[in-house]
Amino acid sequence: MTTLGQLVLSGIFIGGIYALMSMGLTLIFGVLRIVNFAHGEFLMLAMYGAWAITKMLGLNPYFAALAIVPAMFLFGAVVHQVIVRPALDKPHLVGVFATMGLSILMQNAALMVMTADLWDVPPIFGRSVEVGPFYFKAELLLGFAVTILCSLFLQWLIRSTYLGKAIRATVQDGEAAMLMGIPVPRIFLITFASGSALVGLSACMMMPLFSVFPTVGLNFVLIAFVIVVLGGMGSIEGALIGGMCLGVVQSVSSYYVAPAYGQMFYFVLFLLVMIFRPNGLLGQKGAATIGIND
Amino acid sequence: MSAANTHQSQSTRFLFWPRRGSQISIFEMAIFAGCIAVAMLGLSQSLKDIAVLTFLWAGLALAWNIAGGYAGLISFGHAAFFGVGAYTSTILFLRFGLTPWFGIWCGGLIAAGFGAALAIICARLRGPFFILSTLAAAEVVRIAAMNWASLTGGPEGLSIPPVAGVTNMVFASKTAYAVMMLVFFACVYVVTKSLEGSRYGYYLYSVRDDADAASAAGVNPVLVRTAAMALSAGLTGIGGSLFAQYFLYLDPTFLISPDLSFQFALLAAVGGLGTAIGPILGSFLITPMSELLRSYLGSHAAGLHLVIYSALLIVVMLYFPSGIAGAITRIAGRRGKS
């Protein structure tokens, strides 16, 4: 029984961190209505960055976040201006191919520069935290805490600030928002860059828990998409709930499923969600309705 | 004709080239004549190798285009069909001694089955989620191939003994392979052209452009999509089998990789989606470049050629979405030809 409890709780915690990684994606999708196929590679880039800073400056990845988050914000802004913005007024296909191209480009650039080896950061806390009968890695708990803080911050931002209202207006009706004087192109830019920054933050949380290698993005991007679809497009709370559900499922089943096929598990789960629940747990607009003609 | 019929001014209006029916233009005939010459000429071994691969990729890009360009089913997982075809014919040959001349059709059929299954499973999915599902499905196939060692030989893959002989479909001369791939290319081309101007082609375009309107016109979108995917997958599977017979080694990491899947889409998109000539141009341009790059840069630029091609794809899609073929049409149109 304790095993199950351990699995479920650690699933919730890791799921929260996955959710942090997905929040950027759901935000971008909700506001810009495009899918960033390079999302996983943004994560990969940030993870390499966190690793590099840790290795070179002797800091830990959590401190590296101070540099990585703004750097990813800038990176996101550049990608938006150069690649995403020209694609917005063209058929959806263009954005798909452009971000897909970016994904392959980043994967192979990483392969060239960093080689295919797996890189890790040394453990930071080196011991587990005891909570009742359960043991959790301190990095896991810290990451989860950051996730919760971040979601609360985002919720506040979206509900109470002008920027948040502008974003919500843009989501509901871009043209009307523009007529009301909301600088929609700038909102797009800020949203995309912020999504990228969120990925950067989650990369710093994930670096102590995972290794980085050029194609690490592929695994996580599918997790991110499952979470986004489960939680509903554009919903921060949805991403959190979806993430935690996914974390629990992954944690419980990888205990009982053969490790060699464990990797396949994400993909099968993704397909299952696509088949049976394309509209999300919360029944919001999901994979079945967002289409190329939208 | 009246002013209403003048060609569109924005490059984004027609992502796909206006079809001209199943007429084969002089340009296309010239290309084939050139191909035959290249196949037969006494060129160096490395050039012959490039020709073999270029013809194969032209056929594969055309096959991808049936689903991606004509039916709007953008797949970034076609390497799965390629691999399934290759593995099927090779396993049948190594285990049961079935001649590849028969085996390639089995490979094609099983790959077509996979394609149909994928289309049915993903029938309700639209846009980016369909694309991701193709990625996911391909990864599932790859991991299965890597781990089901008793069937597929696992990560070590499978080797076909290099014993030349017509029944083995293993040839001593590259010329023979070049001819074989050229025949494959020509066959896929004929299939594409027949589809393009036929009623069924129009069913594909209608489902691609507006599935609801197509349904209201009496077209069954799920059936059309499934058929298109099955056809595309089957042809790709046959190409995979032929590749196995040429390369003589099946490595799951390479054969069913996202990079390979990307290449199908890249060739078609850069050349011009939804046209017959587009994927051909894409392949003729990129495949030789790719092979030459690989031989010059050797192994210390693992991934460099893909960096270049993905950058190329980004630029082409943002500024020339109708690909090379579309750009040529526009230039020709501006010069007053029709």
Add this chain to the structure above:
Amino acid sequence: MTAILKVDNLSCRFGSLWAIHNVSFSVERGELLGLIGPNGAGKSTLYNLIAGAVSPTRGEIIFEDQRVTNLRSYEIARIGVARTFQIPKPYRQLSSVENVMLTAFQHEKSVGGARAFAAEILTDVGLKDYIDAPVTNLTVGLLKRLEVARALAMRPKLVLFDEIMAGLTPTEVGTMTKFVGSLPARGITVIWVEHVLYAIMKTASRIMVLNRGEIIADGVPAVVARDPAVVKAYLGEEMAFA
């Protein structure tokens, strides 16, 4: 004359909202039935139900004595029901004639034959100059006519028109009204949703009024126009009719 279409206690619920509630009516072969009602009355939902795009929560739809309630939209199209879309849905990568050819393929299996037939229909609706034009060149008014052409190319027994007059000039409205009015004589039964009321009041032999998912009036145009319930439903809208 037998009823070509019979709708029996049809209801459709989305979440907690009854978009269509206990709607029953029948349409005779060769009738030109006008369907009007304020925005949000459920007219598009009713069309979607009849055309098979949406499944009803309750009730039956019978077409030519055949129960079609749960058929898919392509199946319903194949038995002779055509529809236009309120917001035109053309095939954007194709030309006008190719758009119409798709529907013509229902009964004309050769590409050449379908093309010729499609060109004829396009000429009939006044799109002769746009036959080979990419549809992205067409204005909304022309696209609506394209919708009409697509529907008619099916040689349908029943056609559902959805606001085909929007964006047309008064002259164009007159031409189109005459055209629609001529369809019953060609053996096509017409149901016509329209906001341009004077056109429909002049041409239809019978008007049905839908409000909040229910039929509130059904009869001859002159009578329906004076029905207090109908006037109230439109609340403030002036109804001008010839």
